[in-house]
Amino acid sequence: MTDETAPHILVVEDEPAQMELISYNLEAQGFQITQADNGEDGLMQVEEILPDLIVLDWMLPGVSGIEVCRQIKRQKNTRKVPVIMLTARGEEADRIRGLDTGADDYLVKPYSINELIARVRALLRRTRPGSIGEILTFDDLTLDSEQHKVTRNGKTIKLGPTEFRLLTTFMESPKRVWSRDRLLDRVWGVDADVDYRTVDVHIGRLRKALKQPEMPDPIRTVRGTGYSLDTE
Ligand code: CA
Numbered sequence: 001m002t003d004e005t006a007p008h009i010l011v012v013e014d015e016p017a018q019m020e021l022i023s024y025n026l027e028a029q030g031f032q033i034t035q036a037d038n039g040e041d042g043l044m045q046v047e048e049i050l051p052d053l054i055v056l057d058w059m060l061p062g063v064s065g066i067e068v069c070r071q072i073k074r075q076k077n078t079r080k081v082p083v084i085m086l087t088a089r090g091e092e093a094d095r096i097r098g099l100d101t102g103a104d105d106y107l108v109k110p111y112s113i114n115e116l117i118a119r120v121r122a123l124l125r126r127t128r129p130g131s132i133g134e135i136l137t138f139d140d141l142t143l144d145s146e147q148h149k150v151t152r153n154g155k156t157i158k159l160g161p162t163e164f165r166l167l168t169t170f171m172e173s174p175k176r177v178w179s180r181d182r183l184l185d186r187v188w189g190v191d192a193d194v195d196y197r198t199v200d201v202h203i204g205r206l207r208k209a210l211k212q213p214e215m216p217d218p219i220r221t222v223r224g225t226g227y228s229l230d231t232e
Contacts, residue, residue, distance in 0.1 A: 005165050005187060007124055007131045008032045010051040012042035012068065013086070014060050018109075022055060025113045026120065039063025043071055046078055049190065052128050053120060056103075058087045066101050073102030082123040084116070130168040138174045139231050141210075141218065143167060152210055162187065163206040170219070170229035179226040203227055 009031045013019045016037075023033045034049055036042040039060045046054065054072065058065040065085060072078045085106040105119050121132055130136050133146040140153045145168060150157040159167065165187045169178065178186075180196045187202075188194050207219050220230040 005131075005189060006030050006032050007052040007128050008034065008049055009120065010034050010036065010042065010045050010049065010054045012036045012039065012045075012054065012060065012065065013057040014038060015057075018057070018086075021113060022116065025117065026055075029117060029120075031120075039065065039068045042068050046072055046081070050078065050185075051081060052131075053123055054081060054083045055116070055120070056083055056085050058085055069101045069103050080127070082127060084119055084123065086111075128172055130172050136168070136171040138171050138229060139218065140215070141167075141171065143171050152212060153215065155212070157209055159209050160205065162202050163209060166202055166206050167210075167229075170227075174229050177222050177225055177228045183226065 009026055011019060011022050011026070011033060013022065013035075014037050019035055019037065023035060027033050034045055034051065036045050039062050042054075042056070042060075043063070045051070056065045056068060060068070069083050069085060072081060072083060079102070082104040083102070085101065085103040086109060087106055088109050104123055107116060107119065124132050125134060130143065130145045136143040136145070142151045143149075148164065150159055150164070150167060166183070169183065169186050180199045183199050184192065184194060184196075188198075203219060207217055210218055216231045218229055218231050220228050220232075222228060
């Protein structure tokens, strides 16, 4: 079963055998995969699902991988999404290094699938550290996603699965303001049939669980927008 909140990776690749290989292996790592076999569709999917990472082939029919990457890195809402570019030849690799595409990393074909997985995990460590077992800290809070353990001020906090995912999301991006929509996508999954009230209920439970005497509420309500992890 795929975890709805596992990192979502968009693979843009026109060669079916390559697509199959990449998707199969990344899925086996527990990631959610969306596929696009051309640049236009790739750009559409980026807007639609706002993936956590993009594996992007350089040689695509129509809009090239470079152009796709440039467009992703130009848009305010997508420019932080890490991109791994796949290239066919050494020459292309040299050009990619010289070009200002904004790609975060690149691999030259033929590459080993383990190398791709390692690069994917390295980039996610920066952007979704909780999803790949890193220990997160913020202020007096510590969250160990591998051991499923949360402490505040050294004391163990018991959380339900939804509250745990909420806190992981907050701790991956402290002080970032999350709209209820984005929280729904991230914590419940893009296809979940839940409403804003559900978000508020679980935020309430999280607050209650984190509460300690004389300590500030670490969850800030941003009126008209959503919530953030912030003790200011
Ligand atoms: Ca290709």
